[in-house]
Amino acid sequence: MNTQIALNALTKLKINGMAKVYQALLAMPVQEQPTLHSPVARLAEAELQESAEKKTTMFLRFSKLRYIAVLENILCNVQRNFTNDHLPALTDCSFIDRSQNVLL
Incomplete structure (x- = not known):
């Protein structure tokens, strides 16, 4: 699977946090790209943050704070x-x- 197909797959799966981090990793020079463990951890962390941010935004929108x-x-x-x-x-x-x- 080439990198652009993988990036499109992440976007299609609506895993936007992971897609953004993966795109940032692809933009890094090859000699600076981290090993496999580090990017997977960063992808998971980014997705958790993205999910929490969406949930907070939704709750604020529905809370109808005056x-x-x-x-x-x-x-x-x-x-x-x-x-x-x-x-x-x-x-x-x-x-x-x-x-x-x-x-x-």
Whole structure:
């Protein structure tokens, strides 16, 4: 199987992460190309990253978030029952580890 056929096969199988890395490996000079173990590991890692990125993008698209959350935009006042003393508790993001939501 020649290299272009292999590259087309990866693209046809929708393994885009592997196809990009394989194309980058083919662009390297022959004396700099790594042994077989290293490219296979790089291909697998690239595909895992591509899959995780697609999943994250899909979840963000379907989440229908209304606002971009930035700590500088949080209004701290007594009417909201949220003061500047409460803000450091949010910055460590420990609520994520506990699978809790924060409504401000």
